Amino acid sequence: MKYLTNIGLYFMMLKKVFTKPEKWKVFKTVLIKEIEDLGVKSIGIVAFISLFMGGVVAIQTSLNLNNPLITSYLIGFATKRSMILEFAPTFISVILAGKVGSYIASSIGTMRITEQIDALEVMGINSLNYLVLPKIIAVLFFYPLLVMLAMTSGVFGGWLAAVLTGLFSSEQYITGIQLDFDITLIRYAIIKATIFAFIIATVPAYHGYHVKGGSLGVGRASTQSVVWTMVIIILLNYFLTQIILG
Amino acid sequence: MIITKDIYKSFDNTPVLKGISTIFEEGKTSLIIGQSGSGKTIMMKILLGLIKQDSGTVSFGDKISSDLDRKGQMQLRKEIGMVFQGSALFDSMTIEENIMFPIRMFSDESNEQMRHRANLALKRVNLTDVNSKVPSELSGGMQKRVAIARAIVMEPKYLFCDEPNSGLDPKTAVVIDNLIQEITKEYSITTVINTHDMNSVMEIGEKIIFLKQGIKQWEGSNQEIFKTENQSVVDFVYSSNLFKKIRASFF
Ligand SMILES: Nc1ncnc2c1ncn2[C@@H]1O[C@H](COP(=O)(O)OP(=O)(O)OP(=O)(O)O)[C@@H](O)[C@H]1O
Numbered sequence: 136m137k138y139l140t141n142i143g144l145y146f147m148m149l150k151k152v153f154t155k156p157e158k159w160k161v162f163k164t165v166l167i168k169e170i171e172d173l174g175v176k177s178i179g180i181v182a183f184i185s186l187f188m189g190g191v192v193a194i195q196t197s198l199n200l201n202n203p204l205i206t207s208y209l210i211g212f213a214t215k216r217s218m219i220l221e222f223a224p225t226f227i228s229v230i231l232a233g234k235v236g237s238y239i240a241s242s243i244g245t246m247r248i249t250e251q252i253d254a255l256e257v258m259g260i261n262s263l264n265y266l267v268l269p270k271i272i273a274v275l276f277f278y279p280l281l282v283m284l285a286m287t288s289g290v291f292g293g294w295l296a297a298v299l300t301g302l303f304s305s306e307q308y309i310t311g312i313q314l315d316f317d318i319t320l321i322r323y324a325i326i327k328a329t330i331f332a333f334i335i336a337t338v339p340a341y342h343g344y345h346v347k348g349g350s351l352g353v354g355r356a357s358t359q360s361v362v363w364t365m366v367i368i369i370l371l372n373y374f375l376t377q378i379i380l381g
Numbered sequence: 382m383i384i385t386k387d388i389y390k391s392f393d394n395t396p397v398l399k400g401i402s403t404i405f406e407e408g409k410t411s412l413i414i415g416q417s418g419s420g421k422t423i424m425m426k427i428l429l430g431l432i433k434q435d436s437g438t439v440s441f442g443d444k445i446s447s448d449l450d451r452k453g454q455m456q457l458r459k460e461i462g463m464v465f466q467g468s469a470l471f472d473s474m475t476i477e478e479n480i481m482f483p484i485r486m487f488s489d490e491s492n493e494q495m496r497h498r499a500n501l502a503l504k505r506v507n508l509t510d511v512n513s514k515v516p517s518e519l520s521g522g523m524q525k526r527v528a529i530a531r532a533i534v535m536e537p538k539y540l541f542c543d544e545p546n547s548g549l550d551p552k553t554a555v556v557i558d559n560l561i562q563e564i565t566k567e568y569s570i571t572t573v574i575n576t577h578d579m580n581s582v583m584e585i586g587e588k589i590i591f592l593k594q595g596i597k598q599w600e601g602s603n604q605e606i607f608k609t610e611n612q613s614v615v616d617f618v619y620s621s622n623l624f625k626k627i628r629a630s631f632f
């Protein structure tokens with residue numbers, strides 16, 4: 136019952152979010168700031184994690200390939216596929232749910248408990264539209280770019296592993312990643328990432344906006360929002376994979 | 382002028398306001414006083430439309446605010462300035478941006494014009510050289526003054542202050558009280574102030590509404606409050622020894 140109420144409130148929130156901004160000029164300024172806070176500041180962590188994950192996947196694949204009939208091109212191929220299909224869109228989204236989700240929930244939650252949201256409303260500003268819409272647009276615009284960054288640095292990480300460990304050759308790896316290049320898979324990944332991005336922006340915003348009780352409440356909302364965002368992403372991932380690829 | 386009729390509000394079946402009817406007049410500082418938890422903040426938030434009352438009406442001039450649609454509400458709110466209990470400055474913005482914010486949202490003035498107006502408002506509250514600071518770099522009293530500057534920059538017809546001088550030293554508190562009263566007179570604003578500070582009552586209590594456990598127990602002016610026989614008011618007003626001595630000197 137409580138879940139149903141929350142889901143209802145969530146969609147009512149979305150309805151208030153998607154209205155025309157009071158002032159486009161102000162909206163643009165806020166949007167640029169959100170792109171920086173929610174997007175640009177995540178470039179480092181995304182590149183870092185993907186690079187190492189790519190390396191690990193490549194090494195793991197090579198270590199598990201002791202059947203001489205399977206060509207070692209497979210290492211590059213497997214690294215590329217796992218990066219594009221699951222790692223970049225899903226794993227990175229889960230990480231961003233933690234990083235960006237907690238930031239969104241706690242910043243909006245703090246504004247709630249310090250009456251800054253009331254201050255906006257008293258001024259006659261639709262606070263949901265003002266606070267949440269720029270965040271949604273910022274992540275929808277920027278996350279596909281982050282996912283593509285994750286794909287490239289993951290694949291690059293695999294190649295670095297080849298060079299650094301000598302477990303497999305750089306040439307074979309490069310041949311492997313060029314094998315069976317399928318643009319629809321990239322499109323699939325981007326669609327998934329865009330849907331996850333929407334969840335990452337809106338679910339924590341919902342938790343932050345409805346915070347109850349002081350700074351403890353903000354902490355609680357922030358944790359809860361990360362858990363829920365992750366759960367929703369994992370569940371959606373399952374269904375989207377079935378729908379899009381199945 | 383703001384008129385409230387029979388305002389009721391409960392949270393989870395616990396009544397918080399029980400039938401508040403009163404009038405707040407133009408050009409006057411009206412005070413809502415009462416103990417912590419007596420319902421002052423809830424009353425103010427209902428006046429502002431931030432919380433919906435269970436029954437009763439609030440009218441601004443001849444408009445009943447609950448009858449207004451969202452657009453009408455928003456229009457009305459542009460005539461309202463509010464100073465929150467904790468100042469509620471936007472901590473992602475500088476002081477100047479905080480004050481310019483409502484102008485930026487609702488007019489098409491150039492940056493110079495906006496800055497000029499913000500500076501006038503800051504001067505009005507006796508603050509200088511804080512324009513490019515952020516709220517966390519100011520003391521509580523300075524933040525309160527910035528909050529007042531932000532509330533008056535759009536020249537509101539209605540001004541609401543929730544405990545504007547809580548947490549301030551007595552001297553600064555008096556400065557803030559007098560400032561609010563001066564502004565009220567200067568622009569003929571309908572001003573409503575929540576407080577439990579007896580100094581404010583003496584300084585600027587042109588009209589006082591005394592709440593106790595959600596009931597309006599008494600209303601009148603600060604001339605009258607010291608003479609009233611109403612036991613709850615007497616208990617509240619003379620809760621400190623200082624005021625007990627003052628009362629003794631009356632009689
Ligand atoms: N959101 C809420 N849900 C449930 N009860 C609430 C809520 N907000 C306030 N109350 C209750 O309403 C009563 C009045 O609260 P209010 O904040 O108006 O007091 P106040 O007079 O402003 O006190 P103070 O001087 O401490 O600010 C309190 O008993 C409080 O517990």
Ligand SMILES: [Mg+2]
Binds near residue numbers: 421422423466543
């Ligand atoms: Mg209060």
